Amino acid sequence: MAENRPTPPDVDRVAASRAAVAARRARAAVKDQIAHEKRSALEVLSTAINSPDGVEGRLRVTEFLISIPAIGVTKMRRIMSQLEISPSKRLGGLGKHQRDRLRGFLSSRSRVRRGASSARLVVLAGPTAVGKGTVAGYIREHYPQVLLSVSATTRAPRPGEIEGVSYFFVDDAEFDRMVEAGELLEWAVVHNAYRYGTPRGPVEAALARGDSVLLEIDIQGARAVRRSMPQARLVFLLPPTWDELVRRLIGRGTESPAEQARRLETAKLELAAQEEFDYRVVNHDVAEAAREVVDLMNLRREPQLP
Numbered sequence: 001m002a003e004n005r006p007t008p009p010d011v012d013r014v015a016a017s018r019a020a021v022a023a024r025r026a027r028a029a030v031k032d033q034i035a036h037e038k039r040s041a042l043e044v045l046s047t048a049i050n051s052p053d054g055v056e057g058r059l060r061v062t063e064f065l066i067s068i069p070a071i072g073v074t075k076m077r078r079i080m081s082q083l084e085i086s087p088s089k090r091l092g093g094l095g096k097h098q099r100d101r102l103r104g105f106l107s108s109r110s111r112v113r114r115g116a117s118s119a120r121l122v123v124l125a126g127p128t129a130v131g132k133g134t135v136a137g138y139i140r141e142h143y144p145q146v147l148l149s150v151s152a153t154t155r156a157p158r159p160g161e162i163e164g165v166s167y168f169f170v171d172d173a174e175f176d177r178m179v180e181a182g183e184l185l186e187w188a189v190v191h192n193a194y195r196y197g198t199p200r201g202p203v204e205a206a207l208a209r210g211d212s213v214l215l216e217i218d219i220q221g222a223r224a225v226r227r228s229m230p231q232a233r234l235v236f237l238l239p240p241t242w243d244e245l246v247r248r249l250i251g252r253g254t255e256s257p258a259e260q261a262r263r264l265e266t267a268k269l270e271l272a273a274q275e276e277f278d279y280r281v282v283n284h285d286v287a288e289a290a291r292e293v294v295d296l297m298n299l300r301r302e303p304q305l306p
């Protein structure tokens, strides 16, 4: 009588299918652990890196991110694109730079979450052309968890600037109205030219939610914030040298020679104000300076001046 036992290829197929089911369950269990914060996403990433063929290593980066509380599909897609990781990638198959970017994202996110109960208002100021806008732009692109306040200004948009992203471009009458209605946390005439101000509502709402906020404003604005919100951290961005500051201002090419000379005179006064600030960061390298600023958004240590 013919035996009804599985033949060797069948045995292989059954074993393979059981192994696939077990692997799927194991991956689901890891995702569940992340979702319920029984294991941190950073721990799971470390395990995946050490053992790329293990359960964690076989997790797709997309599934991994979606398992993290408060990351949905839209946010996940934005993070994947910011981190420059293809949706087909698994945690164990990431290249070194991708791993570093993902680790950086996760650790700054976890710092932001840990600091949620003491959300930081951080002010980034410094002399003209030191790179405040460049560093703030880098933070906007690479640290989506940081809310960058969008100022109102009476100056006209420059080519490439976007309403509501670069600034809220308003006329004098609207700026007057905002000032009178108390809608600005601070405002100032900058470089003796136009008025700039920080809309109060989004900053207060973010802090109330526990989100940290970054203001990239001038020194008069920084002083005003210090007066009205003494808990704010004031960060002064410094150029590596005076000559480099001059090179950056001239190299940017957005001001006339007369305006450049005027801004450099103001820059001397601005540099003299650095002692008023809690922290100083030297902008040698944009990514490095941005990381230092983001770190300061959640540190509880005392100010460390260089």
Ligand SMILES: Nc1ncnc2c1ncn2[C@@H]1O[C@H](COP(=O)(O)OP(=O)(O)OP(=O)(O)O)[C@@H](O)[C@H]1O
Binding pocket: 126, 127, 128, 129, 130, 131, 132, 133, 134, 135, 248, 249, 251, 252, 283, 284, 285, 286
């Ligand atoms: N770390 C850096 N290394 C070299 N160049 C830099 C660096 N950071 C910024 N720059 C360049 O310096 C110039 C001035 O930068 P940016 O416009 O961001 O300065 P800013 O402080 O916002 O100036 P302002 O206050 O006048 O608006 C730009 O051309 C920018 O590309």
Ligand SMILES: Nc1nc2c(ncn2[C@@H]2O[C@H](COP(=O)(O)O)[C@@H](O)[C@H]2O)c(=O)[nH]1
Binding pocket: 128, 132, 151, 152, 155, 186, 187, 188, 190, 196, 197, 198, 216, 217, 218, 219, 220, 221, 222
């Ligand atoms: N006091 C404030 N200063 C601000 C604000 N937003 C920007 N700024 C500062 O203005 C200058 C010039 O900026 P630019 O975009 O015209 O080159 C720069 O130093 C900014 O830091 C603000 O809301 N309040």
